[in-house]
Amino acid sequence: xxxxxxxxxxxxxxxxxxxxxxxxxxxxxxxxxxxxxxxxxxxxxxxxxxxxxxxxxxxxxxxxxxxxxxxxxxxxxxxxxxx
Numbered sequence: 001x002x003x004x005x006x007x008x009x010x011x012x013x014x015x016x017x018x019x020x021x022x023x024x025x026x027x028x029x030x031x032x033x034x035x036x037x038x039x040x041x042x043x044x045x046x047x048x049x050x051x052x053x054x055x056x057x058x059x060x061x062x063x064x065x066x067x068x069x070x071x072x073x074x075x076x077x078x079x080x081x082x083x
Contacts, residue, residue, distance in 0.1 A: 013030055013033070014030055014032075014039060017029075018044065020041070021042050021043060021046075027062055027063075028040070028041040029055070037049040038051075038052065040058055040062075
């Protein structure tokens with residue numbers, strides 16, 4: 001669970017989601033049991049609230065950003081095959 005407790009109203013599920021995103025490259029989607037609001041955690045940051053219609057675009061944006069960074073450090077090298 002995260003030690004970043006900026007919001008004392010954050011429940012255990014949201015703190016755990018934030019902690020997972022701090023320790024891995026996961027995109028964590030969590031829904032509030034009380035309000036039904038969606039939050040997205042990535043790289044130790046939480047985006048809250050996220051409307052259902054915005055969720056797909058947000059996840060795609062994160063994936064594109066992450067893929068662009070990984071390509072800089074791990075460029076794809078195409079192997080030529082002989083026919």
